[in-house]
Amino acid sequence: MIMEKPVTAKLCNYQLWFTFLSSFILCFIILCFDYSALLSSSSGATYVNNMYSNSITGQEPKSHDFTRNSTNPFLNLSNSITEHPLKESETDSCLGRYIYTHDLPTRFNEDLLKNCQKLTRGTDKNMCPYLVNNGLGHLIEDSEMVLLNNSWFSTNQFMLEVIFHEKMKKYECLTYDPSLASAIYVPFYAGLDMSLYLWGYNISVRDSSSLDLVKWLADKPEWRTMSGRDHFLVVGRIAWDFRRQTDNETDWGSKLRFLPESKNMSMLSIESSSWNNDFAIPYPTCFHPSKDSEVFQWQDQMRKQKRLYLFSFAGAPRSEYQNSVRGKIIEECLASKYACKLLDCNYGSTNCDNPVNVMKVFQSSVFCLQPPGDSYTRRSIFDAILAGCIPVFFHPGTAYAQYLWHLPKNFTTYSVYIPVRYVKNWNASSVTRTLLQIPGDKVLALQEEVIKLIPSIVYADPRSKLETLEDAYDLAVKGMLKKIETIRSFIREGKDPGISFADRDDYKYTFSPYEGKA
Ligand SMILES: *[C@@H]1O[C@H](CO)[C@@H](O)[C@H](O)[C@H]1NC(C)=O
Numbered sequence: 001m002i003m004e005k006p007v008t009a010k011l012c013n014y015q016l017w018f019t020f021l022s023s024f025i026l027c028f029i030i031l032c033f034d035y036s037a038l039l040s041s042s043s044g045a046t047y048v049n050n051m052y053s054n055s056i057t058g059q060e061p062k063s064h065d066f067t068r069n070s071t072n073p074f075l076n077l078s079n080s081i082t083e084h085p086l087k088e089s090e091t092d093s094c095l096g097r098y099i100y101t102h103d104l105p106t107r108f109n110e111d112l113l114k115n116c117q118k119l120t121r122g123t124d125k126n127m128c129p130y131l132v133n134n135g136l137g138h139l140i141e142d143s144e145m146v147l148l149n150n151s152w153f154s155t156n157q158f159m160l161e162v163i164f165h166e167k168m169k170k171y172e173c174l175t176y177d178p179s180l181a182s183a184i185y186v187p188f189y190a191g192l193d194m195s196l197y198l199w200g201y202n203i204s205v206r207d208s209s210s211l212d213l214v215k216w217l218a219d220k221p222e223w224r225t226m227s228g229r230d231h232f233l234v235v236g237r238i239a240w241d242f243r244r245q246t247d248n249e250t251d252w253g254s255k256l257r258f259l260p261e262s263k264n265m266s267m268l269s270i271e272s273s274s275w276n277n278d279f280a281i282p283y284p285t286c287f288h289p290s291k292d293s294e295v296f297q298w299q300d301q302m303r304k305q306k307r308l309y310l311f312s313f314a315g316a317p318r319s320e321y322q323n324s325v326r327g328k329i330i331e332e333c334l335a336s337k338y339a340c341k342l343l344d345c346n347y348g349s350t351n352c353d354n355p356v357n358v359m360k361v362f363q364s365s366v367f368c369l370q371p372p373g374d375s376y377t378r379r380s381i382f383d384a385i386l387a388g389c390i391p392v393f394f395h396p397g398t399a400y401a402q403y404l405w406h407l408p409k410n411f412t413t414y415s416v417y418i419p420v421r422y423v424k425n426w427n428a429s430s431v432t433r434t435l436l437q438i439p440g441d442k443v444l445a446l447q448e449e450v451i452k453l454i455p456s457i458v459y460a461d462p463r464s465k466l467e468t469l470e471d472a473y474d475l476a477v478k479g480m481l482k483k484i485e486t487i488r489s490f491i492r493e494g495k496d497p498g499i500s501f502a503d504r505d506d507y508k509y510t511f512s513p514y515e516g517k518a
């Protein structure tokens with residue numbers, strides 16, 4: 001059957017979530033868009049300095065800190081507010097948001113980029129082209145007019161740590177003074193480092209950078225302030241790659257996240273683990289707008305799409321998936337003929353590397369199926385949202401238990417949940433039947449919610465900042481700062497900050513908390 005669902009809802013009611021009213025800041029120097037810019041250690045950012053002591057002592061900001069006579073050497077007011085010094089009533093928009101970035105030895109980050117030709121293990125790709133344009137990859141030329149010109153890049157899904165670092169270099173509330181910082185960012189490219197050694201190396205090689213890193217960090221005076229509990233890492237691989245639980249050589253990954261120092265730190269990654277100090281943030285997609293208007297234009301375009309397929313699935317039909325949800329979905333998709341479009345991403349095929357192909361299919365589909373694959377999550381979740389295609393989830397670990405800072409808590413507002421505890425209970429045509437039962441007005445409401453989510457799941461081009469919209473990076477920083485502030489208030493109240501900080505909680509990835517909500 002053919003579902004035709006032209007969506008012509010008018011563009012309206014954009015949530016202008018947050019307007020940054022920075023009183024004294026900020027001149028973004030646009031970097032040259034080339035590889036050398038990515039590798040150079042000095043970013044063009046103007047560092048902003050802060051007068052607010054937010055250290056563990058819990059000092060409240062004092063009004064006299066805001067006068068021009070501060071002795072703080074980092075405070076150079078002549079740069080910005082010569083004419084209008086802050087009055088006592090005025091507040092610092094960076095208050096509670098200052099971040100200090102550790103200046104790590106280059107072997108932990110830049111050297112990995114310089115030696116990008118080595119970063120090919122586990123994929124058949126040369127990673128160097130993905131590093132250009134501050135980690136976004138090459139601009140995509142799209143003659144088919146599926147994408148917006150100048151804001152789509154061939155972004156590798158594992159580049160989050162590089163993109164995040166580039167965005168942090170331009171963060172409006174950076175400080176050079178660690179004592180003023182609310183959070184401390186550790187720009188270790190743990191995912192790229194791990195990708196060199198995941199296959200065929202013994203555990204001492206796999207753990208070596210991690211051990212060096214925590215030793216370096218714990219020796220720094222910044223560590224002592226909160227025993228590292230204000231430190232955070234961002235990595236572009238799934239958290240399980242850093243959660244090797246034994247020293248058995250056959251176990252997977254490194255033990256970075258089980259090192260004693262690491263237990264005091266938080267880590268953001270594209271998929272989190274069961275441990276409480278791992279947090280998931282969206283995979284980088286290929287859409288990196290540099291202006292609000294590009295986001296609005298794209299959203300408007302997605303509202304107007306003609307959607308010819310009821311549902312679609314992009315993935316690789318592999319024999320080992322036969323008895324998995326993924327295998328069943330592929331079977332059902334192939335059997336349904338017209339209702340479902342299968343985009344075959346089989347190994348060796350380049351189909352799914354090109355966002356033009358993926359977007360073309362997702363833009364033409366009402367629902368996009370997101371079964372778990374090699375791990376719980378997939379970048380495809382975010383490709384679907386970008387295309388205004390309603391995601392269908394089969395396991396709570398694919399999104400609901402993951403992207404807590406980026407996706408609505410009430411998942412019935414933006415997705416369809418078909419929990420599959422046991423694949424053997426799968427009935428033929430389960431998906432088709434379930435989706436066809438959803439009333440048309442509910443489908444339109446879901447679709448509008450998905451389209452509204454687009455700004456929250458994109459990483460805006462690091463060389464610019466969206467004017468009013470908060471992107472995935474902004475929400476990640478906000479979530480991290482809030483978490484660290486909670487720990488800080490714990491310490492102020494004399495409580496043990498270690499309670500549940502790094503505990504394991506498998507319950508969050510079970511079906512139980514999500515039962516009865518679908
Ligand atoms: C700033 O310092 C000057 C001289 O050191 C002093 O005369 C003036 O009162 C100070 N202003 C404020 C606002 O503290």
Ligand SMILES: *[C@@H]1O[C@H](CO)[C@@H](O)[C@H](O)[C@H]1NC(C)=O
Binds near residue numbers: 076078079
């Ligand atoms: C403050 O900034 C001004 C203008 O950028 C510069 O000329 C001056 O040397 C700076 N002062 C200090 C103490 O860094």
Ligand SMILES: *[C@@H]1O[C@H](CO)[C@@H](O)[C@H](O)[C@H]1NC(C)=O
Binds near residue numbers: 141
């Ligand atoms: C986008 O760029 C492509 C190739 O550079 C061109 O063919 C196409 O017309 C452009 N589309 C728009 C809307 O400008």
Ligand SMILES: *[C@@H]1O[C@H](CO)[C@@H](O)[C@H](O)[C@H]1NC(C)=O
Binds near residue numbers: 201202204205
């Ligand atoms: C691990 O491998 C490295 C080289 O790949 C080797 O030098 C080292 O001795 C090995 N360690 C152990 C414990 O086998």
Ligand SMILES: *[C@@H]1O[C@H](CO)[C@@H](O)[C@H](O)[C@H]1NC(C)=O
Binds near residue numbers: 248
């Ligand atoms: C290591 O893991 C393998 C495979 O899981 C297992 O066969 C082996 O007994 C384990 N070795 C040790 C020392 O636990």
Ligand SMILES: *[C@@H]1O[C@H](CO)[C@@H](O)[C@H](O)[C@H]1NC(C)=O
Binds near residue numbers: 227260497
């Ligand atoms: C981790 O934090 C606790 C305090 O919460 C501290 O006692 C411990 O020494 C810290 N661990 C490391 C390795 O710094």
Ligand SMILES: *[C@@H]1O[C@H](CO)[C@@H](O)[C@H](O)[C@H]1NC(C)=O
Binds near residue numbers: 410412413
């Ligand atoms: C979740 O959203 C649905 C609408 O999709 C609404 O009916 C329901 O009341 C909401 N649940 C909660 C707990 O807010």
Ligand SMILES: *[C@@H]1O[C@H](CO)[C@@H](O)[C@H](O)[C@H]1NC(C)=O
Binds near residue numbers: 418425430
């Ligand atoms: C399959 O059918 C059984 C019995 O009708 C039902 O309990 C189960 O929920 C169905 N499974 C799916 C995935 O729809």
